[in-house]
Amino acid sequence: MKCKWIKVCQWLLGALGISASIASCGDPLGIMRVEYGQPNMDYSVKGKVVDSETGAGVPGIEVSHERWGRQTDTTDANGCFEICGNAFPAENFEVEITDIDPLKDGNYKSAQAVIKLSQVKKGNGHWYNGAFEANDAILEIEKQDAE
């Protein structure tokens, strides 16, 4: 009964233009409650790391992204990589490119790149902002100068 009365008071206050009064019975003063959660998006980035001179795919290159934890992939024999995960919403996806086996396939300089993402799935109007992807990112890397 008490709870109903409180709800009536809250409703009446809301109707009288006191916007912060609209709340559940557990929140009698209508504090602006911040719901636990975090804006986020799913992302998927596929691409290829290529030699800037020859355009050929470079294997054994680590592509990493750090936003909510570190996500990495190492390019396959064709230079292809794929990273997916969930992170704070952003249109740009920053990656670090590092040659982790310089003795095997030539020695390449580390580099950074920004990949533009496109939305492929809508959000739910709440914390989830939808899915974003980039399917054909080409990342060029330069060979180290010979010593």
Add this chain to the structure above:
Amino acid sequence: MQSNVTFKQRLQLELNRQLVQDAQKTHPLRQLFWECTLRCNMNCRHCGSDCKSSSALPDMPFADFRRVLESVKEHYDSHKITITLSGGEPLMRPDLAKCAREIYDMEFPWGLVSNGWLMTPSRIEELLGAGLHGATISLDGLKEEHDWMRGHENSFEHASQAIRILAAEPEIGFDVVTCVNRRNISQLSWIKDYLLSLGVKQWRLFTVFPVGRAANDPMLQLTSDEFRLLMDFICRSRKEGDIHTNYGCEGFLGPYEGKVRDNIFTCQAGLTVASVLADGSISACGSIRSDFHQGNIYRDNFIDVWENRFQPYRDRSWAKTGKCGNCKWWRFCEGGGMHLRGEKRELLLCHLDRL
């Protein structure tokens, strides 16, 4: 003072009183401040420090605060309790993001109050990764007035940069707070235009109360005419609607109730708001005098304190003395904000006197 309120306001006040009475009984914890450091990189004129706390006090180890949170989570729904990191300047703590991530992993939403000086893009990125939910940045005027207030050259540029960065993150709820004083009162429209140009959507204005450094600074206390000017400015700004404007939570405002804030005046201290201060003290808002502290996390169980103490906050009958004794607004004001009480529990400032 204009002593009358309209019928609609009277109704709002009466309805809100019902909610306050309920909250005094149920006191659902909704906001928990953690004074995570007393260190600060500013020298603000209006600092409300109790003047007893030294910045030499080391930061509280997060493990100590985590024990409080574990206890809170055990008893209440953590999703409904926002942890607000305050200081000092919280960003002075190098491990802030690590602490915040642990808070987030315990499923508490969290936010922080900052002067913005250290809020660089990389720091924001780090905080977003730790689940930053909301933030409050202080901007006390245009360059000259802000830097004067903060006692730090270039603080205006830093605060502006922080605001720009946060405004570009649409999912983060943030507001800008401005301490209105005798130097910036005539510039409110310009400040508003500037905030709009930065992309600010929520603006909170407040006036200082005579505690700490502010007590003896005549430039910080508005005259009655200026205070009314401020109230009228907020009313106008709320009607214009281009930036959501509110007066701070302090003080009962009589004829301006329901017009300058989203809510009717209620001191939420001890009803829904608690704090853990740098020395472990358990209080309500950080600006309340130490005389009103209710315990200490190093001696007491936080839940036990929250559930069974805080009586001066939940039963204000002790405050119905002096000028409050015969005040016709007592029913709705109940002695004003707890932070407006002095060493002997006397009322330091009545906002109605300025209207």
